[in-house]
Structure formats: C-alpha cells, structure tokens
Amino acid sequence: MAMNKKMQNKLNAQINAELYAAYLYLSMSVHFKEKNLNGFAAWMRKQASEEREHAMKILDYLHERGASVELKPIKSPMQQWTTPLKIFQEVLKHECHVTKLINDLADLADKEHDRATGVFLQWFIEEQVEEEASASEVVEKLKMIKDSTAGILMMDREMGRSASEQS
Ligand code: FEO
Secondary structure, X not given: OOOOHHHHHHHHHHHHHHHHHXXXXXXXXXXXXXXXXXXXXXXXXXXXXXXXXXXXXXXXXXXXXXXXXXXXXXXXXXXXXXXXXXXXXXXXXXXXXXXXHHHHHHHHHHHOOXXXXXXXXHHHHHHHHHHHHXXXXXXXXXXXXXXXXXXXXXXHHHHHHHHHHHO
C-alpha cells in the first residue's frame, strides 16, 4: 500500500531533524575537543554518529515503502557554550524535542491507519526513552560537580570510557 503523502513529508522532515541532531552533537564534540576534554568529545562524536544512523534508518524505510526521499538543507548548529552543564542541558532539551517529533509521527501513523509505520516507529520511541535518560543522568552528575575542575576531569574520563565501551 502506498504511503500517504503527509506521512512521507513528515518522515522526510524527521530525516532532517536527525541529521541536525548529528550536526549539533558534532559541533559539541568539536567544542569539547578544543577545550581538551577528549572524553566528552568522544562521547559526543559517538552520539553524532548514532543520530546519523537514525536518519539512515528512516531513509531506508522510505525506500522500502517506495516513498520518495527528499534531502533538505541542514541548519548550522551553535558552536560555543559556556560550560559542560549548559551543553548537556541543551542535549536533554533537544532529545525531548525529538521525542515530541517521534510521538507526533506515531500519532499521524495511527490517524492514517498506517500500521507498518506505527510498528517502524516503535524502535524510535524506545530509543528516545534511553536517550533522554542518558542525557538526564549526565545533567544531574554535572550539577553535583558544579564548577570543580577535578570533578569535570573525572567525568571526562568516565565519558571517554563509556564512548569506547559503546563502540
Ligand atoms: Fe535520534 Fe537522539 O534522537
């Protein structure tokens, strides 16, 4: 069954949102690298590549359904932040925004009785729970650390370890 045009457009917009997230996290990775916080930089770079994979999953799904793929321009992300806490608060905010976009997609799939897309989106719904939880955990730890340099350096090592374990 051909995919409804509105659903196609929204899934294409989601490809763009995921690629923007990849770009934003890559920008954060560059920022951390410039501050010599290589563990945070590695973690962000890993996140950026996961976001790119999310975009590819949607792109492959559109192909599978015989729908058209439209690659729109990706806006430029912010490049400077004041503290690691500010960065992770932005990551959490961004993940909550992505969750809302995914939920809206799932609502549209229900409304259009597009069962296949509903099932496809299930993976993203679960992934968002994990992504929000991991960003939130880092925010809470950074709040505890406050502006302790020793704390930030310890956390940097932990983030670096976590990035290499995931890969
Ligand atoms: Fe693909 Fe982090 O949302």
